[in-house]
Amino acid sequence: MLAKSKETQNENRHLNRFYYTVDHAVEKPFNWKQMWRLLTYIKPYTKTYLPGAVIAMFISTAVRLIVPILIGKVAFDIVIANEDTTMLTYLVVGIAILYLLSYVGNAFRIKWVNILGQNVIYDLRQHLFSHIQRLSHRFFDTRSGGSIIVRIMNDTNSLQELFTNGIINLLMDVVMLTGIIVILLVLSPKLALAIMVILPIMFYISTKLRRNIRRSWQDVRIQQSRLNSHLNESLQGIRITQSFSQEKANEEYFDGVNTDNFKSWRTATKKSAMFGPFVEMSNAIGTIILISFGAYLILLGEGNGGIAIGTFVSFGFYIGMFWEPISRLGQMYNQLLMAMSASERIFEFLDEQPNVVDKTDGVDLTDMNGRIEFDHVQFSYDEERIALHEISLDIKAGESIALVGHTGSGKSTIANLISRFYDPTKGSVKIDGRNLRDVRLSSLRRQISVVLQDTFIFSGTIMENIRFGRPDATDEEVIEASKVVGADDFIQRLANGYETEVEERGNILSAGERQLLSFARALLADPKILILDEATASIDTETEVKIQAALQRLLKGRTAIIIAHRLSTIRESDNIFVLENGKILENGSHDELMQRHGEYFDLVKSQFEMLDAM
Structure with a gap:
């Protein structure tokens, strides 16, 4: 029994x-x-x-x-x-x-x-x-x-x-x-x-x-x-x-x-x-x-x-x-x-229709400068939980800003709205003064590169993966982008160099190597706006030093949104926004926030205490 x-x-x-x-069997005429x-x-x-x-x-x-x-x-x-x-x-x-x-x-x-x-x-x-x-x-x-x-x-x-x-x-x-x-x-x-x-x-x-x-x-x-x-x-x-x-x-x-x-x-x-x-x-x-x-x-x-x-x-x-x-x-x-x-x-x-669509009279966003504005933006993934509460941001062109906060605070949601993967429930997101709802998606996303923590590598060669964001790039341009971000060294050590075939999801590469490829891919695309979503989380300390140097070149002249739990990677950001439960608690430079002894100070202090304990 x-x-x-x-x-x-x-x-x-x-x-x-x-x-x-999975559907269930039903009787239908x-x-x-x-x-x-x-x-x-x-x-x-x-x-x-x-x-x-x-x-x-x-x-x-x-x-x-x-x-x-x-x-x-x-x-x-x-x-x-x-x-x-x-x-x-x-x-x-x-x-x-x-x-x-x-x-x-x-x-x-x-x-x-x-x-x-x-x-x-x-x-x-x-x-x-x-x-x-x-x-x-x-x-x-x-x-x-x-x-x-x-x-x-x-x-x-x-x-x-x-x-x-x-x-x-x-x-x-x-x-x-x-x-x-x-x-x-x-x-x-x-x-x-x-x-x-x-x-x-x-x-x-x-x-x-x-x-x-x-x-x-x-x-x-x-x-x-x-x-x-x-x-x-x-x-x-x-x-x-x-x-x-x-x-x-x-x-x-x-x-x-x-x-x-x-x-x-x-x-x-x-x-x-x-x-x-x-x-x-x-x-x-x-x-x-x-x-x-x-x-x-x-x-x-x-x-x-x-x-x-x-x-x-x-x-x-x-x-x-x-x-x-x-x-x-x-x-x-x-x-x-x-x-x-x-x-x-x-x-x-x-019959499923996209939630985010181009307007019939949508315009192409050409010669983007990269200024980003959030005007009282509210967003929710479902009716039960609001992800962002009346967020207002003004990110100047070429400025590097960081978003920090606990998991679920709304950091990645802000990045998703900038790429217009979703539309705000209320308010508006603007780039160079234009509401993203009025802009053609293809012209917007061509000028934005996103580097994620979980880098996706497609089956194919190293060269093809780096060139993914810009298919018309020459071999020389691919190699140059790789050198800038420090990926050329490990690529040259591979059996066939840039022509090495990588398996599904790049399993022959380490997490750090996959991340370096994603940086090279982003740089080659030459975006006006760069979004780094926990992009250095999978990189060891030695590689991080190389990446920090590469980031100086990568971020130059670009508007950058950096999302990171590892606060050491965002010290040089022009402006740091601390979020909690979809709200901005405080913002300022690293030094300014440390002097306030607020939420950011506590986050930095807790991380150093964890490192000392280790």
């Missing part, structure tokens, strides 16, 4: 962990508006691949519908009845040519629909990624990286089968089924209606089955999303996992998620497997009706309302073909519902 209770608790904890990042929106991605190819695929499909379908007539009516009722060997030769050659034509049509259909499908998936994924790239920081504040990856990769992949085969196959099956029903009714209405009496029963039962199957595949999608989210989280946090020796616990947790995924697939495939035998049973019943009632009609003879032997043979072929498109249409319906579910999640992101 205790074991069961613990297992239940683990399961609940496992589900709660993903509650906010088929959304035709959304399906039409999805199909608009085919529009660029309606004059190229799509017409060719449709024509090829009609050719192969027409051949399949014609051949049973030739075998039944012509071969049996004409050739065999009249013992016409010449006609038999023509018939065999004609059928061979038709099958060759069908083969060519199928080959081109498969080729063109696959090209069409891959192009549509490429366009959709590119559109989704490009849109997400332009969303505001607030969007990423509320979503995990794993859940975003699931949308871009898994949900987009879920649509691949729909676009590569589903749409054309749907059209082909509808044409095939319609053609078979029409031909059967023309050949013998009585026999056709007798065979199709099973259809209403079949559709009723299959509808019930499909609804159950749909729920099962929805659960599969949810479990896959959970698995991907956990996998991404585990890989990103592998160092923390190993640091705390939690590998075993993480394996057990993954086993739980993986087991849920396995069980959902097993349940869904079991239920889906029931549909095939059901169609086969319907086919068997149809065949029994054909043999019994068809034989009776043959015995009656054509003159007495019966049928010829050739008609019976044609019926046999068509009945064999009849249930095939019905079975595929049932599978296609499930595929459409899965596509609906995936497209809902994709369009949810595509």
